Amino acid sequence: MAVKSPCTDLCLFEGKTGWCRGCGRTRKEAQEWRKMSPYHRQTIERALAARIKAVSKTEA
Template sequence: MRVKKIVSYYNGYLIIFIVTVRLGLPAVKNRASINRVVAGGVVPEQLELFVVPNPCRGICQTDERGYCRGCFRNRNERFSWGQMSDAQKQDVLRLCRQRMKRLQRSEKADALAESHQPSLF
């Protein structure tokens, strides 16, 4: 094994990656070849370089379905945020985006339905 240092810049910040390289392994060209190269065929979990931000916007009111009107998390997701792993937090953020898009689509459909009604005044 050999240790390799990779220096990069991200949004003006200097980031240094320290990676170990196994000698004698074939070149990796895509995810399928990564699965063949890594022992057991399992790719290790990606390391997060930055903390997953809390999506709270300070509104903290729930709608009729039990989701926060600001961040779209349910009660359990809000209260257990501090104990979640980064992967779990990313999953919650994905669910929040889905919930927000679903609400936007329903509001848009409601607005279109109302716009078909001609004004009487």
Template sequence: MSKDTPCIAVCMIDPKTKLCFGCGRTLPEIARWHAMERSERLTVMTLLPARMAEAGLQPLAGSKA
């Protein structure tokens, strides 16, 4: 995967938090990821670890998020 994406190819949405178990993004973020400016993608990526921790989700093995 590109260094400009947190995707680890584990694409499953948690029904409770609406976040991807693999990367922590929402479906709308995933859907428009490639249309976002690079700076916006990087900003979202910096928020993902805290977002997942707040939601009680553990990054899966191999996750960069």
């Protein structure tokens, strides 16, 4: 079964936080996504919207 990824194919990692501007994950989270347990993926997914919002504020 394929694991749904939040990747948006826009891999630009913000220097200060290390979060991707496209999906909000860190480089390590993106690399380990398929190996993570459903619990860990859900925990990260809950934080992604806030991360993306925070990164977009630093761009403005």
